Amino acid sequence: MATIEFLLNGTPKQCDVPPDTSILTLLRDHLGMTGTKEGCASGDCGACTVAIRNPSDVEACFQSINACITPAHQLNCRHLVTIEGLAQGNQLHPAQQAMVECHGSQCGFCTPGIVMSLFTLHTTQQRCPTPLTPERLEAVLGGNLCRCTGYRPIRDAALSMQSLPWQAPQWFDASLPAVSAPDPERVEENASLFAQPTTQDELTRVRRRYPNARLVAGATDLWLENTQRLVELDQLIDVSRVNELRQIEEATFQEQSGWWIGAGVTYTGNIVNASPIGDTPPVLLALDAWVELANADGSRQIPLSTFFIDYKKTALAADEVISRVFVPKLTDTATLRVWKLSKRREDDISAVLGAFCYHLEAGVMRDVRIAFGGMAATPKRALATEKALEGQPLSKTSFQAAQQALDDEFTPMSDVRGSQLYRQQAARNLLERLYLTLCAPNQEVMLHAYAH
Amino acid sequence: MRTLTKLDTDSRRARRELHDQLQGSGPLARHTVDSQSQRQAGSASFHESAQKHVTGKAAYIDDIKTPADALHVALGLSPVAHGTLTKLDLEAVRQAPGVIDVITFNDVPGHTDIGPVFPGDPIFVDQEISYAGQCLFAVAATTLQAARRAVKLAKLEIDEQPASLDPVAATEREEFVRPTHVQERGWLENWGSIWKAYASVPPAQTRYPIHRPPPPPAAPT
Missing domain, CATH: 3.30.465.10 (Uridine Diphospho-n-acetylenolpyruvylglucosamine Reductase; domain 3)
Incomplete structure (x- = not known):
């Protein structure tokens, strides 16, 4: 157990929870606030979106985060706003009002998360209004999945909420008294720990003292060990404040x-x-x-x-x-091309990712460096493939030799994201794509439209 | 849709061209109705639960407060799609911290087939596993986390058989979920007596309007 001190919807809170408690578990199980929903419990669906801000930084805006995979202890000295905090009495926040008026909810389970994403957009727009381009809306709402209403009414709500009248409540800018964190060096070596060092010196000392502790910052991968594989994470060092x-x-x-x-x-x-x-x-x-x-x-x-x-x-x-x-930094003549192949455009892990760095000198490939993800047990340079292209003219023959070298140097595995054969073929095709792109510099294979 | 696009005009242009099609170019949904004429045909009403949805006050099953002594149940599921369960050793599950009870097929006293319309939906696997994720056992523990962790301690032995994943091949092998039946049009031997029965019911005695069938067609000669 360790204490977290933070602001919850403007009210100071102190909670004692184990280090591997997520914000979502803190809210739903410890504080009984069930407005924030658990959807996927792996940071994909956005049903658990909450807003967080550093109250001691006057410039800082609220940011949306997935409560299911964010350590509750990262709330220390932060202001957490949840769906329960938005309405003032019967007066809905514009993000809520617009969602009602635009028919933005159907089963309603993803709605609190969507409202919270719209809330952070609203507060950012209040501070610094900027045009709501489709790209910007995609960035704001890209982490929120809705499986029944569809996104158009939600987009309508995002576009119309700014015109609704709203006065920021006073608690919005509430501040927290300074918190004295326990000195991690005085904690027993086997005791549960959530250390938040602020300097590299502190970090390396804590690291040495607790060699079994896990380092955490964004927690997008680490926290899945807890929510999916049910591993206990009882010693954590948070590097996000160094x-x-x-x-x-x-x-x-x-x-x-x-x-x-x-x-x-x-x-x-x-x-x-x-x-x-x-x-x-x-x-x-x-x-x-x-x-x-x-x-x-x-x-x-x-x-x-x-x-x-x-x-x-x-x-x-x-x-x-x-x-x-x-x-x-890339030199003026060098080019870096990166292609990621995944099943969805947003919010997905790659099956194969190819990165190609080179420069063309009078039609000859120079300083070729190629690396792949998803093709071996580690991210890996394709040294033989590079060698097959280095100093070679831009020709079908040299790229065929490179594809052969690629086949010889990688034996990828089969898993849920792609079979061995798929990965080999896809990596070969990325070399083909590079060749076609280099042959026709003003053409590119690209994905225009994608399914939501 | 994967196509070749001129780079000189840039991917942004392609995006712009598709913009209206991607995002929809009609008016906002809330502008398509006159809000004064609520609750009439052709006008929209707000979702009756919308306010609860947007304030987080809509209570789903998972949001109901549990009693302090509530037990939490986690299910042990089949990792394979088809096979025979040859051994289910749950000793370690029973011994896990927080576990109160563990039940399997053999612990169910009444009906073990819970198919609501037809039989064929066993509540737990007895021996035959017919889909991935089929329920093998259930653990009750003091917390959900304890129950989920205990489930992972089960020792399973399964004689795995090939899964049936291709509907065409499955049809050829006649692997049907239900017995086949045939619907066809044509002459029915007792058509005449059915019609007579319908026609003889006085309207006042029917709870629902009876759609009376047409007179029987002439029997084939």
Whole structure:
């Protein structure tokens, strides 16, 4: 047990819950607030959407998050707004009123989540009105699935809610008194723990003291171990508040200028998670990125290609964290192309992802770096394929040789996202797509329309 | 729809062209009715539960407050689509923290077939597994988490057989859920007596209007 202190719909709250409690479990089971619904319990459907804001940052807007996979302890010093908090007496919030008037609910189970996504849009628009383009609405509502009403009435509600009168309630800008977090170094080594270090120094020290603790930031993957596989996560270190991990800068690295250097927390989680089907690792491999691994004594820098060792196994030692990622900026002549193949356009994990970095010098392929996700136990460079293309002219023959090399160097597995044969063929086809794209620079194979 | 598109005009243009078709170009749904003329044919009324939906006050089964001593049930489901259950060892499940009771097919005292219209829907698997996710056993525990964790401790042995996934092949093998029957039009031997029975019922004695059949067609000669 550990204490969380936060604001809930403007009212200060203190709760003692185990470290692996989600915001949704806190609300529904501990606080008896059942307005927020559990749909998929894996961060896909958005029925559990709630809004969260840092009250000490005056510039910060509310953000929508999936309560089912967000650790309740990340609410510390935050303001949580739920569906129960929007209406003032009988006066509905514009997001609610517009959903009623536009017939935006049918069975109503996804509705609280949709209203909360509209609420964050509404508060953002109040602060900084910007045109509601279809792309913007897709970004706002893309995480909310509705299986009976259909999205048009919901879109109508999003478009019309701004014209309804609304006065922000006073509690909106409520602030929290400063909270004194327990010093993680004084907690027993086997006791349950939710540490929230704010500096890299604190982080590496806590990491060393609790080698079995899991690191968490966005929790999109880690929390599924709890909700789906029912694993107990009794020691967690939250890296989302470490200042050093929130910065990105342009600097010189390896005696070359023009590198983007930073950590970006959940972005780093995508790397250290080492999933063979993570989105960013193949891209970073094709860019030849480096990572810095730090512990309490110091740090070391290694190429990302040597970081992934085997399925979910990395070069990271038990007391280390990724402190920085070094990404070279593309030179003017270089091109990076990335194609992700998945069953849905939004909110889906790839079956195969191919990243291709190269530059064309008088019709000859140079500095070719290719990496794939979904083709091996780790995200992996396609070294033989690269070699087959390096220094070769843009021709059917050279790409056929590359496809042959690709076949030889990868033996993907069959699983729910694609069979071995599908993955091999799809990866070959991505090379074909690259060839066709290079042959006709003003044409591209693309997906126009997709099923909702 | 996968097509080749000119890049010089950019994917944005393709998107714009499809915009009206994708998003619908009609007026907003709430503008298609006159809100003054509520509850008349041709006008729209708000969903009777809309206010409850948008405020989170609509109570679904999962939202009903449970009594303090409520037990929570989790089900053990078949991981395969077709096979014979040869061993179901639930000892570890019974011993798991928080577990109060575990039941299987053999613990059900009354009917074990709960098919509401036709028989063929066993409440638990006895031996034959006929679909993935078919219920093998149930665990009652003090919390839902304890019940779900206990389910994972079951030791199953299943003689797995090939699943029937192709309807055409299944038809050829005559793997039917129900016995086949045939509907056809034509002469019915007792047509005349059926019509007579209908025609003889006085209208006042019928609870529902009887759709009287036409007089019987002439028998084939």
